[in-house]
Amino acid sequence: MLAYIIKRILSLIPVLAVVTIAIFLIIHITPGNPAAAILGIEASQEEIEQLNQDLGLDRPLLEQYTSWVAHVFKGDLGDSIFMDQPVSEAIAEHISPTLSLAILAQVIAIILAIPFGMIAAYKRGSVADYSLMGLSLLGMAVPSFLLGLFLMLFVGVKLQWLPVAGYEPLSSGLWEHMKYLILPGISLGTIQAALITRMTRSSMLEVLNLNFIKTARSKGLHEMKVLFKHAFRSAFLPILTVIGQTFGTLVTGAVVVEAIFNIPGLGQLILNSIARRDFAVIQGVVLVVTLMYVTINLVIDLLYGAVDPRVRLERK
């Protein structure tokens, strides 16, 4: 198991190298001189050159890259050009709404999707199966912003059960915090739920046809035990993969939902920074999101080992 963990962690190094290079190059690939963008169209050539010098943009690329990476390793993501605060501080302020939203959306998705997928697989070809599959198709087809607007209209405006938009930090109480996140959580989680339902169904269908399910039944096990202890445990790996992958897309997909529900998360931060060409912030946010993505995938990989002895005990 230890060897497996080490192998997984070492394999992150090349990924991170590529990621940092790509993020670093954002500044230099995007058209338009950042200094010119910062200073506006009225700026003179001297002013632009002066700012370029201040920002270190006139140095050779390699030198800029190594100094940036060195700073990143120390936790220093640079300073925001517009907000007068370090990038790391800005990210820290905006990350918790996004994380809360993404986790809530994922929890909603998992709670709905796994039972739905299992029922659909177990009752394959039944009315329940067809309705669930129809629902999940709908769930994948409806864009999250549209669903969000509908929820706002019906639950927020008409029924007035939940606030229409806005955000309260966790420090103002769990319910206050959740109250604002439920609707965006549903809008964001629906697509995930649809995906995970489908994955659960197909993975369970595959496993239910395997011989060891027959063995489990031939032992006299109760159907529930056959389903949960034997079938689900083996069907769980691909489901886990989808959950991991979609969690990454949740963090990035939150951009739209955050904009609609006016949640001050990473999505808003990056949208505003793109509009302002605040490169340090853009780089910082992209880097943090990528790190989250990579970390989640690492955790999923490690969970594989915990779930499946064939992965854990692989000799090589």
Next chain:
Amino acid sequence: MSKEPLLKVNNLKTHFHTERGVVTAVNGVSFSMNSGDIIGIVGESGSGKSVMSQSIMRLLDHTDAVEYEGEVIFEKENLLSLSQSRLRAIRGDQISMIFQDPLTSLSPVYTIGNQIGEAIRLHQKKSKKEAHQQAVEILRLTGIPSPEVRVNEYPHQLSGGMQQRAMIAMALSCEPRLLIADEPTTALDVTIQAQILELIADLNRKMGMGVLFITHDLGVVSEICTGVKVMYLGQIVEEAPTDQLFQTPLHPYTQGLIQSIPKLEGDRNEPLHVIEGTVPSLTDIPQGCGFSTRCPYADELCRTSEPPMRIATTEHRVKCWHYEAINELEGRETTVGTSK
């Protein structure tokens, strides 16, 4: 002599409702067996032997739209009309089953000991520790070397032969009265196959359980079975004690099967005997005798009406209109015997 048979199957039919209509995979099978018997069920792929064996334990209940007809009497109870909970109490305890491919028949994510112990804990209400201990003992009985180590391993860490031993250990863990073995040696290589056969025969003697042995391999049958039923298109076409069946096979299909066993002492240049044609599809069962489309002796009678099960000798039954004529015509004194 008049003791109750262990298992009595009466006119068992298994229908599947498919999109293309009803398919009858088992079409009126009747037989009975006593404890201590090892009965071989022989047939080509598609003969319905696996479906038949799984119908006995109703393992097909969860497949799409299956319907059983007839009776499967085990210990005075008709398994086909039992409640699910009563059925679960019998499965794994009184009747257990081993399957063709041991690797896929064992769960990949639990240790051997866990999987064997599961049945013990379920049926004998033992603690985890006792079940584990018992699992080690049963593994030892099946001849797995160092069972106390193997018990904690996962199926993929064992060789094919050991996996099948583990599977057998699981099936035998509650000392069943009846063991159904569905092609248990097909996926194994020949030396392991012999060991597994010996193990099953040995356990049959020691524990006095009945064994229903499903196979397509007549060689295997001749080695361990006391009696044989030959199946074709979901029906038994011939049944006899093993020696009789090999010495005087009466049904043209059985004769074909026996002739198609390659012989060591034969002429190498002589082509292997084959039964012409293939098993008809279950959706397209011929009228009359099921074998008439492939039978060299078939006439008008065979093609129009189905032969009854006819009694040749007290223990030998055959489902053929013309078996007397055919066997006289051939002047047959079949000397195939056992070819290993």
